[in-house]
Amino acid sequence: MECQEARPLLLDYQRGQLTPARHDEVRAHLERCARCAREEAAERALTNLVERNLPQYPAPLALKRRLAAHWPAPGVARHSWWSGWRRALAPAVALAAVLVAGVSLLDIERVIWRPSDAPGALVTEAVNDHLRLLQSEHPLEIESGGIHQVKPWFAGRLDFAPIVGFEGDADFPLRGGAVGYFLDRKAAVFVYSRRLHSVSLFVFRADGLPWPTRGLQRIGGVDASVKVARGFSVILWRSGELGYALVSDLGSRELVELASKF
Amino acid sequence: MSDGNGYYRDGMAQEAEPTGTSPLPREALAYADSLHNLARYLTGDATDAEDLVQETYARALQGAAQFRPGTNLKAWLFRILRNTFISLYRRQRKNPTVGGLDVVDQLANGSAEEGWFMNDIELDRLQRVVAEEIEAALLALAEDARTVILLDLEGLTETEVADVLGCPVGTVKSRLSRARAALRVRLKDYAR
Numbered sequence: 001m002e003c004q005e006a007r008p009l010l011l012d013y014q015r016g017q018l019t020p021a022r023h024d025e026v027r028a029h030l031e032r033c034a035r036c037a038r039e040e041a042a043e044r045a046l047t048n049l050v051e052r053n054l055p056q057y058p059a060p061l062a063l064k065r066r067l068a069a070h071w072p073a074p075g076v077a078r079h080s081w082w083s084g085w086r087r088a089l090a091p092a093v094a095l096a097a098v099l100v101a102g103v104s105l106l107d108i109e110r111v112i113w114r115p116s117d118a119p120g121a122l123v124t125e126a127v128n129d130h131l132r133l134l135q136s137e138h139p140l141e142i143e144s145g146g147i148h149q150v151k152p153w154f155a156g157r158l159d160f161a162p163i164v165g166f167e168g169d170a171d172f173p174l175r176g177g178a179v180g181y182f183l184d185r186k187a188a189v190f191v192y193s194r195r196l197h198s199v200s201l202f203v204f205r206a207d208g209l210p211w212p213t214r215g216l217q218r219i220g221g222v223d224a225s226v227k228v229a230r231g232f233s234v235i236l237w238r239s240g241e242l243g244y245a246l247v248s249d250l251g252s253r254e255l256v257e258l259a260s261k262f
Numbered sequence: 263m264s265d266g267n268g269y270y271r272d273g274m275a276q277e278a279e280p281t282g283t284s285p286l287p288r289e290a291l292a293y294a295d296s297l298h299n300l301a302r303y304l305t306g307d308a309t310d311a312e313d314l315v316q317e318t319y320a321r322a323l324q325g326a327a328q329f330r331p332g333t334n335l336k337a338w339l340f341r342i343l344r345n346t347f348i349s350l351y352r353r354q355r356k357n358p359t360v361g362g363l364d365v366v367d368q369l370a371n372g373s374a375e376e377g378w379f380m381n382d383i384e385l386d387r388l389q390r391v392v393a394e395e396i397e398a399a400l401l402a403l404a405e406d407a408r409t410v411i412l413l414d415l416e417g418l419t420e421t422e423v424a425d426v427l428g429c430p431v432g433t434v435k436s437r438l439s440r441a442r443a444a445l446r447v448r449l450k451d452y453a454r
Contacts, residue, residue, distance in 0.1 A: 008439065045388050046446060050415060053393045054400065059298035063312050067291055067319055121324075129349075159428065181349035184321050184342050186428065208328040 001029040003036055010040050014047065122209060122245065125183050127232045130200045130247035133180065133189065140176035140191060144168070150177040154188050162188035162203040163242060166261040172199065182245065183209065192258065199248040199258060206243035212236060220260045226252055235259045286326040290319070293336050297343050300412050304347045306401055317350065318343040337422035344409060344426055391449055399448035407441035414438055 006029045012018050013026045030037045133139045142153045147167035154162055157179050168174030172192045180189040180202065187204040216223035224237035233255040235246040246259055297318060301311040321342050322329075329338055391399075400408055406427070413423045423438075424431040 008435065011435075011439065011442075042388070042446065043442070046442060046449075049388065049391055049396060049449075050411070050445075053391065054396050054415070055393050057299045057302035057308075057311065058295035059315060060312065063298070063315065064291070064294050067294060067316070071288055071291060072285060072323065181345060183349070184325055184345050186345075208325050210324075 001025045003029075003033060006030070006033070006036050007039065010036075010043050014040070014044060121183075122211070122236055123227045123229045123234045126202060126234045126236070126245040126247045127229050129180060129182060129187070129189075129202060129245075130232065133178070133191070133200055134198060139178060141178040142176050144174045144176040147174055150174065150190065153177060154179070158186050158188055160205055160242065162190075163239070164188075164190055164201070164203060164262065166258075168192060169261075172258050172261070182243075194248070194250055194254060194258070197248055197250050199246065199250065199255070201262075202245040202247070204243050204245075206238045206241055209243060211238055211243070217256075219256055220262060224259060226256060228252060286323055286329060287331075287335065290322060290335060290339060293339050296336065296416055297339055300340065300343060300409070300416075301347070303400060303408055303412055304344070304405065305351060310351065314343065314347055314351070317346050321346060334422055334425070336416075337418060337425050340413065340416075340418070340422075341426045341428070348405075388449060396449065399445055399451075402448050403441065403444055406437070407444050410434070410437050410441045411445060 006026055009018060009022070009026050013023060016023070018026065030040055142150055144150055147164065151162065151164065154177065166172075172194055175191045175193050175198075177191065178189045180187045182202050182204040185204050187202045190201040190203070192199040192201065212225040215225065217226050218224075219226075219235070219237070222237045222239060224235050227234045227236070232247055232249055233252045235244075235252075235255055237244050237259075244262070246255060248255055250258075294315065298311055298315050301314040301318070302308065305311050305314055318339065322339055325342070329335065400411065403411075409427065410423060413426055418426070420434040421431050423434045427434075427437075429437070
């Protein structure tokens with residue numbers, strides 16, 4: 001066995017995760033190679049150091065008690081405890097956050113974000129994600145050379161293939177794309193523009209989210225939810241396994257016009 | 263809107279209970295310590311860590327229907343915590359660049375190895391690095407390096423780590439080894 005072969009096996013060797021034959025090979029190599037033996041000792045020292053000396057931060061008791069006390073009992077409508085708790089705590093937490101860290105308004109928004117608002121949570125998340133993108137110094141990870149450059153760029157960066165039927169036109173040119181997050185999952189972000197306005201389209205796996213079922217509006221071939229929140233227009237829809245959130249400070253009418261192109 | 267095969271309408275019709283009905287097993291609370299520890303090292307701040315853990319449980323409850331009983335609850339919670347951290351805190355995060363997992367694989371190169379290779383004296387000193395120093399060294403690493411080291415320390419398997427990070431199982435070993443190499447580079451500063 002050579003050094004190049006032995007080095008990547010050292011951790012598994014120390015943890016007894018190699019087959020007996022492989023284990024013996026590594027040991028034999030370490031006995032005759034001083035450099036690898038030192039490397040092995042250093043890895044062992046690092047493991048000891050981290051396991052013994054790295055400070056651990058268990059959850060504070062107060063936090064554990066809060067979590068346990070508010071855990072939903074079986075059969076009880078879920079999340080009501082959580083929203084009540086959050087609503088009660090939100091002003092104090094937000095104020096403390098501002099005083100301590102001088103955080104931005106967006107953080108206050110984050111603190112009082114209420115997951116129990118079911119479909120409203122999707123609208124809130126869409127607006128927040130759009131704002132994050134606008135605030136980012138480098139919002140676009142790939143500048144558009146057209147949809148045929150942007151879509152392949154996502155390959156390997158997501159666990160799904162974003163399906164986007166609109167490649168941009170003179171009214172709504174495609175500016176580029178980025179990988180983002182929507183709630184607990186990765187999202188493909190496509191950024192279009194309209195005059196000086198920016199439009200974000202988030203595409204993500206649709207499963208397990210509280211999709212709106214009421215007040216839907218037929219746009220293009222699908223039933224979509226059109227909402228206005230904090231001055232932003234948001235259009236949500238699902239297609240197959242994918243969910244779509246279109247967000248902009250454009251008026252709803254213009255955003256619906258764009259949505260109908262997908 | 264784009265697939266045009268009617269699947270969308272089927273999906274909407276079946277949407278009886280959007281947030282699912284299966285409650286999360288109470289066992290989830292048993293991982294509060296582990297989750298808080300990771301949260302503390304991700305945010306580097308006590309208040310943020312508590313917020314992040316609360317938010318993680320809120321999202322876990324909200325997405326309880328997505329959890330498949332029989333799969334690893336701990337890894338599932340870790341994944342939610344990390345994704346929540348990335349979506350909420352990344353914007354305001356300090357920006358450590360040293361030791362990110364995108365650095366050239368020094369082990370593979372061999373030639374770059376001497377730069378951080380430890381001699382016996384350094385090894386001896388490494389064993390006397392104090393808690394504050396190792397904590398500072400870990401916090402100085404890029405987020406993905408920190409996470410993979412802490413998940414490994416928690417005893418997660420490579421498959422579980424891959425699940426949390428959303429990366430192929432085959433890359434976990436090399437990510438961990440690069441993260442540990444980066445940590446050693448950092449610790450070398452203290453081991454003088």
